[in-house]
Amino acid sequence: MSDASGKPAPTLKLDSFLPYRLSVLSNAVSRKIADMYEREFEISIWQWRILAVLGESEGLTSTEVANRTLMDKPAVSRATATLLDRGLLSRTSDTSDRRKAALRLTKKGREIYNAILPRALAYEHDLLSSISAEEVATLHGLLTRLSHIASPDRDLWSE
Template sequence: MTKSADHPQETLRLDGFLPYRLSVLSNAVSRKIADMYEREFDISIWQWRIIAVLGESDGLTSTEVANRTLMDKPAVSRAAASLTERNIISRKSDDADRRKAELRLTDKGREIYAAIKPRALAYERELLASLSPEESRMLHGLLTRLSHIASPDRNLWSETGE
C-alpha cells in the first residue's frame, strides 16, 4: 500500500510544505541582494552565480559551473556567453578537446566580484544576526543534512559551509 493510500485525507498546504517554503525563502533571500547587483552592475542572478563560483575557483568548465550551482547547462551557457560578451569572463578552449573550455574572470570580472563579495557577506551577517550562534550552527547543520537527502549522490557544498 502506498503512503498516499495510507493517508487518504492528507492535504497539501503550500504554506506548510517544506520544499515550497525553502524555494520561496531562497528566492526572497536571493532577490534582495540581486536587486543591488542588477542595479549597480547590470548582472542577473545567474550571471552572479557564475562570477561567484569563478571567484572562488577560476578555470572551471561550464559543466563544472553547472554541477556546483545546480543550474541547468543551457542557463550556464547563456549567462557565460553574455558575461564573455561584456568582457567579465574569458573562455579558453581546450586544445585537446575543443568542446571543453575554461571560464575565467577577467580583470573587470575580478573587480565586480571584489565589489559584490563584501556586500554579500554583510547581507549574510544581517540575516544570521537574527539567530543566536547556536541557532546559526544548527541551521547550517540542518541544511547539510537535508542536502544529503535531496542530493545523496554528491555534496552540494562543503560540510562546514565555509
C-alpha cells in the same frame, strides 16, 4: 474530501510544506541581494552565480559551473555568453580536448566580483544576526543533512 477507500484525502498546506517554504525563502533571500547587483552592475542572478563560483574556483568548465550551481546547462550557457560579451569572463580551450574550455574572470570581472563580495557577506551577516551562533551552526548542520537527502548522489556544497 476523501480517497477511494473513504478515508480523508491528505491535504497540502503550502505554508507548512517544507519544500515550498525553502523555495520561497530562497527566492526572497536571492531577490533582495539580486536587486542590488542588477541595479548597480547590470548582473542577473544567474550571471552573479557564475561570477561567484569562478571567483572562488577559476578555470572551471561550463559543465562544472552547472554542477556546482545546479543551474541547467542552457541557463549557464546564456549567462556565460553575456558575461563573455561584456568582457567579464574569458574562455580558454583545453589543448588536449577542444570541447573543454576553462572559464576565468577577467580583470573587469574580478573588479565586479570584488565590489559585490563585501555586500553579499554583509547581507549574510544581517540575515544571520537575528539568530545565535549556536543556531547558525545548527542551521548549517540541518541544511547539510537535508542536502544529503535531497541529493544523495553528490554533495551540494563543501563545508
